[in-house]
Amino acid sequence: MKFSEIVHTIEIESPEDTRRDIPGDFFSIQDLEAAGPTDISFFFADGYRQAALMSKAGLLIAGKSQTDWMKSQYPDVFSRLKDRWVIAKNPYLSMAKLSACFADQNIRTSHIKPILDSIVHSTAVIDSGVRLPESIHVGPYVVIGKNVRLAEGVVLYPHVVIGDDCDIGPNVVVFPHVTLMDKVRVGARTRIHSGCVIGADGFGYAQEFSGSVPVRHQKIYHWGAVVIGSDVEIGANTTIDRGTFGETVIEDQAKLDNLVQVGHNCRIGRGSVLCGMSGMAGSSSTGQFAVLGAQAGTGNQVHIGDYARLGGYTGASKDVPAGAEMMGMPARPRSEFAKIQAYLNKLLKSQRKS
DSSP states (O other): OBHHHHHHHSOBSOGGGGGOOOOSBOOEEOOTTTOOTTEEEEEOSGGGHHHHHHOOOSEEEEOHHHHHHHHHHOHHHHHHHGGGEEEBSSHHHHHHHHHHHHOOHHHHTTTTGGGGGOOBOTTOEEOTTOOOOSSOEEOTTOEEOTTOEEOTTOEEOTTOEEOTTOEEOTTOEEOTTOEEOSSEEEOTTOEEOTTOEEEEOOOOEEEEEETTEEEEEEEOOOOOEEEEOTTOEEOTTOEEEOOSSSEEEEOTTOEEOTTOEEOTTOEEOTTOEEOTTOEEOTTOEEOTTOEEOTTOEEOTTOEEOTTOEEOTTOEEOSOBOTTOEEETTTTEEHHHHHHHHHHHHHHHHHHHHO
């Protein structure tokens, strides 16, 4: 990839960089430590300062704050690197965009490659009423139930199970050992990673009492559906429960990490992110582009507003307003949480002195 192509792919800080000419071709993106003269690398966080000082990358794309630090603290190093240094408005986003340009076909389009030799493996068990499109890949030991609709470009890796009445959109990729229970709908270009279970019964029980003592858990049977939008990615071993009688909904562009739990009748808003081991209790919801940090969670019927963020380990038992940043258990505004932690630290130090 030529330098001129790179600077027109990313959003750079200075228009003057579009007129520069760094000769040669760049063939890959590498970590700062491993990059060589034909590689691109990125300096977007302060934790990479030492690696940036030693990097031999042929092109180093950095943020403005990292550039200012380098200029002020190590002017000699920056003078050596400046001919191959570019300032991007968002270097992390730049890395994401360029990764799509450089990704090996076996990685970026792993779901397309098998379609070139579209096959239905002889060990697959497919209901006789299912119509298979021309461009489909069905791997070994896949099971497909009744009334399943499969669009063009679907890839089902080995040991995938698809229950009755499912609808799988175009170019969906389902990786090995995923189970889609009955009545799961999946939108275009969604990717579901290994070990996921989509559409199992929610955790619903009603207690029977003898006087004030519980004596029995009466199961609430679930026959609802799961609806997953387009361009969604669901990480390994994540579980999404079916609606009790209605739907559990994952809207377009949502990103769920590994080991996420989504309870029955939840609605995850467009573009929302649920990080590893986070969980949403039944009938809770998010607006668009909300974020739950690692191991964050919500109570039943709690709503997380548009663009709100829950830090790691945060527990939200009440609704969170749009744009809020919350931390702690119970969830508090981040500034309030920081003040409480500072006070507790002071209190602990005073006790040690006394």
